[in-house]
Amino acid sequence: MLLRHTTADVMERSALTINPAKTCQPIGALYAALGVHNCLPHSHGSQGCCAYHRSTLTRHYKEPVMAGSSSFTEGSAVFGGQANLLQAITNMFAMYNPDIIAVHTTCLSETIGDDIVQIISKAREEGKVPPGKHVIHANTPSYIGSHVTGFSNMVKGIVTYLAETTGRKRNQVNIIPGWVEPSDMRELRRLARAMGVNPNIFPDTSDVMDAPQTGTHEFYPRGGAPIEEIRHAGDSRSTLALGPTASEAAALALEEKCQVRSEVLELPIGLLATDRFINALRHRSGIRVPGFITDERGRLVDIIADMHQYFYRKRVALFGDPDQLVSLTEFLVTLDMRPVYIVTGTPGKRFETRIREALGDAVPEAQIRQGAQADMFLLHQMIKKEGVDLLIGNTYGKYIARDEDIPFVRFGFPIIDRVGHSYFPTVAYMGGMRLAEKILSVIMDRQDRNAPEESFELTM
Numbered sequence: 460m461l462l463r464h465t466t467a468d469v470m471e472r473s474a475l476t477i478n479p480a481k482t483c484q485p486i487g488a489l490y491a492a493l494g495v496h497n498c499l500p501h502s503h504g505s506q507g508c509c510a511y512h513r514s515t516l517t518r519h520y521k522e523p524v525m526a527g528s529s530s531f532t533e534g535s536a537v538f539g540g541q542a543n544l545l546q547a548i549t550n551m552f553a554m555y556n557p558d559i560i561a562v563h564t565t566c567l568s569e570t571i572g573d574d575i576v577q578i579i580s581k582a583r584e585e586g587k588v589p590p591g592k593h594v595i596h597a598n599t600p601s602y603i604g605s606h607v608t609g610f611s612n613m614v615k616g617i618v619t620y621l622a623e624t625t626g627r628k629r630n631q632v633n634i635i636p637g638w639v640e641p642s643d644m645r646e647l648r649r650l651a652r653a654m655g656v657n658p659n660i661f662p663d664t665s666d667v668m669d670a671p672q673t674g675t676h677e678f679y680p681r682g683g684a685p686i687e688e689i690r691h692a693g694d695s696r697s698t699l700a701l702g703p704t705a706s707e708a709a710a711l712a713l714e715e716k717c718q719v720r721s722e723v724l725e726l727p728i729g730l731l732a733t734d735r736f737i738n739a740l741r742h743r744s745g746i747r748v749p750g751f752i753t754d755e756r757g758r759l760v761d762i763i764a765d766m767h768q769y770f771y772r773k774r775v776a777l778f779g780d781p782d783q784l785v786s787l788t789e790f791l792v793t794l795d796m797r798p799v800y801i802v803t804g805t806p807g808k809r810f811e812t813r814i815r816e817a818l819g820d821a822v823p824e825a826q827i828r829q830g831a832q833a834d835m836f837l838l839h840q841m842i843k844k845e846g847v848d849l850l851i852g853n854t855y856g857k858y859i860a861r862d863e864d865i866p867f868v869r870f871g872f873p874i875i876d877r878v879g880h881s882y883f884p885t886v887a888y889m890g891g892m893r894l895a896e897k898i899l900s901v902i903m904d905r906q907d908r909n910a911p912e913e914s915f916e917l918t919m
């Protein structure tokens with residue numbers, strides 16, 4: 460019993476977090492920056508922060524993650540990190556020749572109060588930024604927010620620094636995909652093109668964080684949204700922002716800067732959210748939904764109908780990031796499952812309202828918790844109080860799953876003890892099939908394990 464000190468009785472806490480259901484802001488900023496082609500992310504803080512951010516992403520994606528560090532020492536903590544960042548910008552352009560450096564701050568540089576805008580403009584004035592190259596930034600203090608807000612802040616920074624308008628509209632639609640896997644970004648592109656929409660997707664980590672093995676190490680993999688394309692985002696006809704927590708801020712910044720009207724949708728995870736995504740694309744292109752997409756939808760509906768008896772009324776606990784949780788909750792309700800505990804450590808507005816909308820009147824007993832004290836300890840206490848049939852969340856859920864002997868589906872970030880998540884999408888109809896299959900597999904495995912010999916069935 461690794462978590463043997465967890466008790467079922469919940470004591471209200473106001474100043475203590477035990478095993479947070481989130482991670483730190485710069486990790487999200489770093490992930491977003493990797494979705495820009497030829498970008499070298501840079502962590503303005505100590506080497507320890509940078510090592511943690513890189514290793515977390517590497518463990519999840521099983522790919523090398525390059526990033527610079529301002530390598531703060533005691534001197535930087537006292538006098539500020541300007542000299543370090545100026546030197547870092549010089550070194551990185553000289554040694555690694557990126558097209559763009561994306562700087563994110565850390566707890567320490569934020570506490571010192573380093574003015575990154577001023578430091579970047581000083582670097583430009585002193586000729587440390589070569590012609591045609593870019594330095595952008597996002598403020599990502601980790602004592603507020605989470606990896607999701609860090610992602611959101613960097614995507615907003617990408618738009619604010621790079622997007623422009625020429626006054627000549629281009630026949631394309633910006634898609635800000637939210638924090639999803641590289642495979643999901645590829646799937647969104649496939650569907651958009653199939654729906655007659657020319658997508659301008661940014662950030663785009665496909666072919667960066669799931670780059671194929673070629674035998675040659677590419678410091679900058681071939682993927683990532685090209686800077687030129689991001690610049691043209693200001694000339695797009697409209698923007699589709701997927702996942703309000705991760706993508707809305709960038710969409711609004713683009714709307715304000717370049718007057719590109721935007722629509723914010725929930726992440727297209729599950730049947731209904733995907734329907735809305737396809738419908739939004741249909742409205743933009745004006746074409747009929749191609750038959751093969753209708754077929755993919757039909758196959759997902761077929762799985763739901765055929766397997767309904769196994770999903771029906773199963774109690775589920777889920778934890779993770781707001782955008783994923785909202786769409787996943789809606790999908791579980793579609794499967795006739797009962798999401799009873801829903802926990803996120805990421806702060807932000809409208810989470811509970813969005814979850815309530817996703818639940819409808821299906822699960823009135825659902826408990827929704829958000830914020831610093833909505834942690835893994837609390838989730839475990841809720842489960843101890845009244846058990847569940849299934850747990851869904853990132854790798855850190857395995858301790859609860861083991862102690863309480865609950866079937867467990869890994870979903871979200873980070874997943875550091877399995878592979879597959881970066882290669883197989885969970886968005887759209889194909890992703891819905893994969894999610895349904897994963898849920899069904901652990902439920903059936905449990906049924907087989909618990910079945911007495913006389914009712915141990917070969918078939919479902």
Ligand code: SF4
Nearest residue numbers: 483508511565566601
């Ligand atoms: S929480 Fe703050 S100090 Fe810790 S790794 Fe993240 S940025 Fe660095």
